[in-house]
Amino acid sequence: MSKPLLPVLTLMFALPAAALLWKGQDIASSFAAVAAAPEDLLEGCRDVPEAVALAEELRDRALRIERYMQDIDARKAELATAEATLSERLKELRAQKDKLGAVRAGDTEAVRTDIDRLIAVYDQMKPAEAAAVLTNLPADFAAEILMRVRPETGARIIAAVEPRQAALLTAQMGARSVRTP
Structure with a gap:
């Protein structure tokens, strides 16, 4: 119930x-x-x-x-x-x-402007003078400059550099190209 x-x-x-x-x-x-x-x-x-x-x-x-x-x-x-x-x-x-x-964008733009000016300076220099300056710079920085100058100017500068130093710079340039696809 x-x-x-x-x-x-x-x-x-x-x-x-x-x-x-x-x-x-x-x-x-x-x-x-x-x-x-x-x-x-x-x-x-x-x-x-x-x-x-x-x-x-x-x-x-x-x-x-x-x-x-x-x-x-x-x-x-x-x-x-x-x-x-x-x-x-x-x-x-x-x-x-x-x-x-x-x-950062402003800083990056300023750096690019400075680099462009520097490249223009190396483009205007005589190859022997540019080679003398580049051999005293760190190899990676010198390779970066050589990568950015006009190709014919870069070729004349590398030709004016001591062969051992030219090989080192060329290797740095190749390594930079491999690192940045």
């Missing part, structure tokens, strides 16, 4: 909860209402110790649930604050990155 009673009791408790959810009411406030007024639950049942104990247990659970809900709300607020802070920091970092990229 208790088996048909269980589904009926389940429906009695589940339907009001579902109705609250359906209406969009705040469940925490419903628990708070139960916790605030346990006397209404006990009306006419004060002489039954099980009912009193159950009412107290329900009140305690409602209070715990209310505290949990408050903790969850506080954590939500903390998360929202942290998210806003992170979003602002991300915007700042992106702005700094864009600014740094613009500075």
Whole structure:
């Protein structure tokens, strides 16, 4: 006989909860209402110790649930604050990155302009004079200059360089070509 009673009791408790959810009411406030007024639950049942104990247990659970809900709300607020802070920091970092990229682009353009001027100077020099200067420069830098001057000027400069130094510069030029596809 208790088996048909269980589904009926389940429906009695589940339907009001579902109705609250359906209406969009705040469940925490419903628990708070139960916790605030346990006397209404006990009306006419004060002489039954099980009912009193159950009412107290329900009140305690409602209070715990209310505290949990408050903790969850506080954590939500903390998360929202942290998210806003992170979003602002991300915007700042992106702005700094864009600014740094613009500075680097300006620096790169300035370096290119300087290199173009240097190459123009070597193009205008006599091959023997350019060869004398290039032999005193680091091999990779000299090879870079030779790679950028006009081919006929580069050929005359290499011809004016000592054969061992010319071989070294040619090897550097070849290595540079292999490194940069």
